[in-house]
Amino acid sequence: MLRPRAGGVAIVLVPLPTVLAVRAARYGGDTPLDNLEIANIPDPVAGPGEVLIAVGAASLNHHDLWTLRGVGSRPLTEPQVLGCDAAGTVLAYGESEVPDGAPPLGSAVVVYAVMTCGRCAACRSGDELHCPRVGLLSEPPYPGTLAERLVVPVANLVRLPAAVDLVAAACLPTAYLTAYRMLFVRAGLRPGQRVLVHGATGGVASAVIVMAAGNGLTVFATSRDEAKRRTAVELGATAAFTTDRDSVKQVVAASDGGVDAVLDTVGEATWDFSLRVVRPGGTVVVSGATSGPNPPAQLNRIFWRQLTIAGSTMGTREELARVVELCATGRLHPLVDSVRPLSAAAEAFAALAGGERHGKLVLEPGG
Ligand SMILES: NC(=O)c1ccc[n+]([C@@H]2O[C@H](COP(=O)([O-])OP(=O)(O)OC[C@H]3O[C@@H](n4cnc5c(N)ncnc54)[C@H](OP(=O)(O)O)[C@@H]3O)[C@@H](O)[C@H]2O)c1
Ligand SMILES: [Zn+2]
Structure with a gap:
């Protein structure tokens, strides 16, 4: 664009390249979905140790709703691109050469969403989840994945085998890794054991059902909704129950005295149920608190029945590689509710917030 100026000298305004992204423009309020906007953001550029990716597919998580509500592990003030999960193609590295061991340009990759320092003892030992500087894509200061292009550290790439397409891969880094x-790891379940998960068609819950059933476990589910209970069984659950107190006896009977582990992401609404259906000596794994974080703890029940309560968050990069391998060998087919272009993000978020989806909601930024 040329703008003439007095004296005949022209100033040349070169627009900075931009890409489309889905972001939270503001936080909180009574209708958090109104905080969502599709905006042009500066095209990111890879620096040293970083890689630029053309995002082919990105999936939504409940985490994105927490961000729109203003709930996060770090203060949210500026507009923030949403999204933890992405798969795409390597466009460029920050260095002129492909770094040692990194996928060649044009490779299909999935992005590990956990951000760490890469230098501390925990990071060096492969236990990066215990890094004191641990963070997540889409939590400041890190970018989100719901954008046409994304820059992340080279260390966060996991190369995709040809058998795993971008839509399937985009489901893996949060829900499926957390489920795995x-x-x-946290419940340490082995084939033949019994597990119950709350929710049937949510992101983590459906991942648990598909993964457990495909790996020789007997899996039970709960849901507040009859249609979702049917879906749980179609996905591979042996049976699905309401979350009413009456269902406790049915689960204990169906599992011959209680399940070996309960996987709970719901929190307050299901905690009592979880403690009652796990067998003596069993494990309750917690990785979320959708309905609230402070149920009565019932310490008496925990010590008397010698229960293990285990917290769990995401997974390591190595574990993500194992989940990719499960897909590549046909032992895991992620459940995809729908695939939409980035421009239809509002529809996908409405489905996420309304809870009426069956599996992962995927956006295709290039579509
Ligand atoms: N720590 C981690 O690394 C990690 C990773 C992923 C997710 N999370 C957390 O885990 C939770 C689930 O995430 P998501 O992406 O799977 O969410 P989602 O797809 O929105 O699913 C929410 C699930 O919670 C169930 N639910 C919600 N409120 C309930 C209530 N009052 N009573 C019973 N069930 C209820 C729903 O089951 P029905 O509608 O079938 O009853 C549904 O299956 C979120 O809180 C998220 O932040 C944590
Ligand atoms: Zn570290």
Whole structure:
């Protein structure tokens, strides 16, 4: 654009390149979905140690709703691009050469969403979730994944085998990784054991059902909704129950004295149920508190029945690679509710907030 100026000298205004992104323009309020906007943001540029990715598919998580509500692990003030999950193609590295061991340009990759310092003892030992500077994509100061292009550290790439497409891969980094760690690391479940998960068609819950059933576990689910209970069974649950107190006896009977583990992301609304249906000596794994974080703890029940309460968050990069491997070998097919272009983000968020989705909501920023 040329703008003439007195004296005949022209100032040349070169517009900065931009990309489309879905972001929270503000936080909180009675209708958090109104905080959502699709905006042009500066095209990101990879610096040293970083990689630029063309995002082919990105999925939504309940975490994005928490952000719109203004709930986060760090203060939210400026507009923030949403999204923890992305899969796409490597466009450029911050260095002129491809870094040692990194995927070549043009490779399909999935992005590990956990941000760490990469230097501390925890990071060096592969236990990066205990890094004192741990953060998550879409939490300040990190970018979100619901954008046409994304810059992340090279260390956050996991290369995709040809058998795993971008839509499936975009489901993995939060819901499926969280489900994997809860089931196989924190609860330590083995084939033949019994597990109950609350919720049937939510992101984490559906991931748990699909993953547990596909790996030799007997899985039970709960849901407040009859249609969702049917879906849980279609996904591979042996049976699905209401969350009423009356269902406790039915679960204990169906699991021959109680399940080996309960996976609870609901919190206050289901905590009592969880403590009652787990077998003596069993484990309750907690990785969320959608309905509230402060149920009565019932310490007497915990010590008398010798229960283990285990917190769980996301998973390691190595565990994400194992989840990708499960997909590549056909032992895991992520449940996708729908795939929409980025421009239809508002519809996808309405489905997330309304809870009427069956599986992961995926956006295709390039679509
Ligand atoms: N720590 C981590 O690393 C991590 C990772 C992922 C998610 N999370 C957390 O886990 C939770 C679930 O995430 P998501 O993405 O799976 O969410 P989502 O797709 O929105 O699912 C929410 C689930 O919670 C159930 N639910 C909600 N309120 C309930 C209530 N009052 N009583 C019973 N069930 C209720 C719903 O089941 P029905 O409608 O079928 O009853 C649904 O399955 C969120 O709080 C999220 O922040 C944590
Ligand atoms: Zn660290």
